[in-house]
Amino acid sequence: MRRRTALGYGTAALGAMGLTLFVGWWRVDGPGAPDPEGRLPLPLTEMDFRLTDHEGQPVGPETLVGRPTMVFFGFTFCPDVCPTTLSDISGWLDALGEDAGQMNVVFITVDPDRDTVEAIAEYVGYFHPAIRGWTGAQDQIARAVEGFRASYERVPTDGGDYTMNHTASVFLFDAAGRFITMIDYHEPREFAVPKIRRALEEETEEAT
Amino acid sequence: MKKLTIPLLATLTVLALTSGAALAGSEDVVVENAWARASIGVSRPGAAYMTIRNTGDEGVTLTGISTPIAMMPEIHETTTNAEGVSSMAPAGEITIAPGEAAELAPGGLHAMLMRLQEPMAKGDSFPLTLSFSDGGDVTVEVPILGIAARGPDG
Numbered sequence: 001m002r003r004r005t006a007l008g009y010g011t012a013a014l015g016a017m018g019l020t021l022f023v024g025w026w027r028v029d030g031p032g033a034p035d036p037e038g039r040l041p042l043p044l045t046e047m048d049f050r051l052t053d054h055e056g057q058p059v060g061p062e063t064l065v066g067r068p069t070m071v072f073f074g075f076t077f078c079p080d081v082c083p084t085t086l087s088d089i090s091g092w093l094d095a096l097g098e099d100a101g102q103m104n105v106v107f108i109t110v111d112p113d114r115d116t117v118e119a120i121a122e123y124v125g126y127f128h129p130a131i132r133g134w135t136g137a138q139d140q141i142a143r144a145v146e147g148f149r150a151s152y153e154r155v156p157t158d159g160g161d162y163t164m165n166h167t168a169s170v171f172l173f174d175a176a177g178r179f180i181t182m183i184d185y186h187e188p189r190e191f192a193v194p195k196i197r198r199a200l201e202e203e204t205e206e207a208t
Numbered sequence: 209m210k211k212l213t214i215p216l217l218a219t220l221t222v223l224a225l226t227s228g229a230a231l232a233g234s235e236d237v238v239v240e241n242a243w244a245r246a247s248i249g250v251s252r253p254g255a256a257y258m259t260i261r262n263t264g265d266e267g268v269t270l271t272g273i274s275t276p277i278a279m280m281p282e283i284h285e286t287t288t289n290a291e292g293v294s295s296m297a298p299a300g301e302i303t304i305a306p307g308e309a310a311e312l313a314p315g316g317l318h319a320m321l322m323r324l325q326e327p328m329a330k331g332d333s334f335p336l337t338l339s340f341s342d343g344g345d346v347t348v349e350v351p352i353l354g355i356a357a358r359g360p361d362g
Contacts, residue, residue, distance in 0.1 A: 076248070079255035079321075080286050081294045083245055084314040087356040122248060126355040151293055158298075159280060159322070165295035168288055185288050186315045 039149040044069065044177030047147035051108070051136035054121035059134055061147065061177070068199040069104040069173040073150055075111035075164045076123040084186065085168060090128035095193050099200055100130050108134045110152035110166045112141055174202035234344030236264025237304075241360040242336070242350045244321075247328040254278065254321035254328045256336060256350050257360070260302075261309040269341040270302040270310065277334045279323035286315055296320075301341070314358070328352045 047061035064071075070089070074082035086107065093100040107124060109115035112135045115123075120133035135141075145152055150167035157163050168185035172195060180199045183192045242258035254277075262268050273281045285299040299317055304310050312318050319336065321328075328334070330352055337347045353362055 077252045078296075079245075079253045080284070080296065080314060080318050081288075083255075083355060084358070087358050090356055091358070126248075151291070155295070161322070163296055165293055167292050168294035169292040182292070184292060185294060 041148045041150075041171055041173075041179045043179060044173055047144070049136075049140045049143040049147065051134040051140055051144065052117055054117060054124055054133035054135075056117055061144075064104045064106070064173065065177040066175060067102060067104050068175050068196075068202070069106065069177075070170055070196065070199070071104075071106045071108060071148065071173070072168070072170040073108050073110050073145065073148075073152060073166045074168075075109050075166070076115050076119055077111060078164065081168050081185065085170070086124075086127045086131065088186065088189075088192070089131065089170065091189060092192050092196060093128045093130055095189060096196060096200075099197075100128070102200065103130065103196075104132070105130045106132050106134055108141070108144055110141060110145065111154075111164050112136055112138060172196065172199040174199050176202075178202075233262075233264055233266050233268040233342045234340035234346060236262060236266075237268055237338070237340065237344075237346050238263055239338070239346060239348040242348050243357065243360040244319075244328060244334070244350050244352050245357055246330040246352050246355045247324060248355070249327055250324040252324075254324055256319040256321060257312045257314065258319075258348065258350070259309050259311055260304060260338065262304040262306055265306045267306060268304050270304070270338055271341050272339045273319055273336060274339070275321065275334055275336045277325050277328065278321035279325065281319060281321050281336070283312070283317060284320040285317050288315070330354050 044061040044064050049060055051059050053059045072085055072089070074085060076082065089105065093105065105128070107120070109120055115135050117135060120135050124131050124133040148171055152164055152166040155163050155165055170183040172180040172183065174180055180202060181195050183195055238261045240259040240261060242256065244254060244256035247254040260270065270283070273283060275281050283299045283302060284296050286294055286296045288294045302310050302317070310317065333349050333351045335347050336350050337345050339345050
């Protein structure tokens, strides 16, 4: 009887241990694992969203496949980060010279309520002519952001206004739509331009 | 000419004396390389940048800013976290140690000019007054550069 009890306890202990291990595995490596930080953006060919460009044309991820692509998120009511990113990118494109013409460069707003087609058209008009602005319905913007594994959040400010927190990195894809790398916010030109060249070269390899 | 000069000089001397007597710290503040980006209309906030240098031997604290071109100017700070997400929040008071400088530059601290009263046009300039905890003010004229400007040189 005593032996049996001991055996029972032993089995229970083993079971508990097993359960603990299983729960641990489930949470760390198994299907219950949280998305590891820095999840990579999907290939453009696996994304799905419908937006409108600053000229009123319907666009989606498929619009970008076929040429190397640079995408970043922002909003035109942003006084600091967005004009800085746009002028950084304009500088990188100037440094690329004629190669810049072979790229898609897209600014996707995370604030479509204020960034209408007209608003975004005026805004991108102040920067490098290769830069295109995309806007659209809230749910489509959300799908685009999810595809790029980016994030954004509306934050109320004093006086009833609001600002947007958003991913400030620039995403690079090759001509086949595969994610190449990211350029961090305000990354110096000497690092940024070679990264863009990498995306351009992938295209050359693809073609030959 | 002489008649005009003397009262003017006297006024200036009085001003210099009163400010010298009333203030400790802010008279040693030097503002360098101020610039702002042009705005699109008045609905979007503007941003201005500069270096605020404390040349004195006491700390100074910047408590607020004001300008006739914006109803709600405030020093804001942009931060970018490890995931690359940028956010912006009021920076509060900024204390500058003796010999140190506060850099207002893209991607960090900036003078956020909310509720613009007039569009900020490239080529224009506007006065911006910095207020310090000792009661002193420093006013600078801020040149407005293009919307795509990256620094005080354009």
